[in-house]
Amino acid sequence: MDHKTETTNLIGSDKVSGTEVYNGAGDHLGEISSVMIDKVSGKVAYAVMSFGGFLGIGEQYHPLPWSTLTYDTDKGGYVVNLSREQLEGAPHYEARDTPDWGDRAYERRLHDYYGVNPYWGI
Template sequence: MEHREETTTLISADKVSGTNVYNTVGDSLGEVHDVMIDKASGRITYAVMSFGGFLGIGQKYHPLPWSALTYDSERGGYVVDLSRERLKGAPVFADEAQPKWTREYEQEIHEHYLVAPYRGSQAER
């Protein structure tokens, strides 16, 4: 069976990882490192954007609400309405300091990006 990584409306998580993230003026902010998926609904709730570092060492990660991203086929990446200055104050973590994905942490993310929180199944929290 042939495995397709992309159709006109679907894309595999493997292909999302590594996709560039731009702001609305075209600045490259980083790339999608991973996605966070709600276990119960199966919906992607966050894109974890990586930036900085060298050869994967010293990278930092910003969780971005998935709903804040728009795919731009001309750029071949995702666009978020976010300036570099606003990104500097955003929630961030490193590999050695993974966050606890609590309701409070998610609320902090959504408040920073001015995006309504995703209220899927959060029974485990």
């Protein structure tokens, strides 16, 4: 049975992973590695974007608050209003690390960096 994982307004998480991410100038920044969903509210909290590295070496993961992403149908990917330099200074973690998911102070720093309100509302 074929399960359609994308419609005009909905997309399955399996289709989000691997989607390219660009900045407003059209520069390729990385790709979505995974999405983080709040288990209680069901809201998508973050898109974790892989950035940098070569052949998996030195790759970093940047949790982007979902509200910072806009889907661009022409590009077939997401656009964030960030320069490469801003992204390089953004909160991130290495593949061998685990971020402090659930630590509101950590998550607040993420949202503060990107200048957006937390997904959980305050």
